[in-house]
Every structure is written in structure tokens, then in C-alpha cells.
Amino acid sequence: MLLGKVCSQLNRATELCEDGKYLEALKCYDEVLCAEPNNTDAIINKGVILQNLGHLKQAIHMYEKALIFEPENLDALINKGSTLHTMGKHAEAISCYNVVLRLDKKNPMALAYKGLSVAEIGKISLALKYFKQALSIDHDYDLAEISIETIKNITKLHSK
Secondary structure, three states: OOOHHHHHHHHHHHHHOOOOOHHHHHHHEEEHHOOOOOHHHHHHHHHHOOOOOOOOHHHHHHHHHHHHHHOHHHHHHHHOOOOHOOEEEEEEEHHHHHHHHHHHOOOOOHHHHHHHHHHHHOHHHHHHHHHHHHHOOOOOOOOHHHHHHHHHHHHHHHHO
16 A cells, blocks of 8 residues: 555544544554554554444554554553553553653643542542643643542532
């Protein structure tokens, strides 16, 4: 597959995803990966689709494959962490977010996602710290705002 065809297939897959046509998008990514097996964009995006479809183990496999080619790929690390979180593997998810934060100390998504995983293991005050750090970097980060409000509401319920 020529470079122009690969770009065309990647763009088509993105459009298909935006239209909710995930299975068709998967086929585009598979075509790209047949031509370019180390195309990390296609690998990660295929992982995202698999994750969204609930195929969590397959998604993890795709993120790990991307990390073989690019061990410091922030998108692969964050998505792997998110999938691990969904699987209830919070300590492993936190490890992924820690790698991201070692590479990019001010990554609001990694901070907020780490906060979610930390909250799941019962460390609410630490989770709140991560959410506030994420908001200090990106003042409009919805996930961090919502998470802080949720923690405040839960804390109020438990104090009554």
C-alpha cells in the first residue's frame, strides 16, 4: 500500500469512527496494518475502537503492541491505563499513568485518570489532589471538575 493510500485509509477510518461505523473503521485499520505493521497511529486507534466495543483484552494487546514500537507513546499509555481501570486493575492503571507523568509532569488527562483509579482504591483525598492538579493545568477539564464535585457530594453524604 502506498503512503498516500495509507493516509487515505487512516482518514477514512477516522471519518467512519465519527459516524459510529466502528466495524468498518476496524477493517480500514487492518488494511493499514497489513501494509505497515508498525503504524502506531493505526494500532492505537484500533485499540480505542476495541476498547469502546468492550473488547478490553484485545485493546490492551493493541496498546502493548504500540508500546513495543514506541515505549513512551503517551496515547498508548493513557489508553492502556484507561482500559486497565475499566477492567478493575487499578494498580496497573496507576502504573501506566505514572509513566506518562514521568514523561510529562503536566499531563491533565493522566492526572485526572490517575485520580479516578486512586479513588477506586479508596484514597479519596489523594484523588482530589490529582483532580485539582489536572484543573490547575487545564481550567476547563470536565472530567476533573465533575470528579471533584462527585467527591464533595460523596463526602457530604458520609458526614451526615
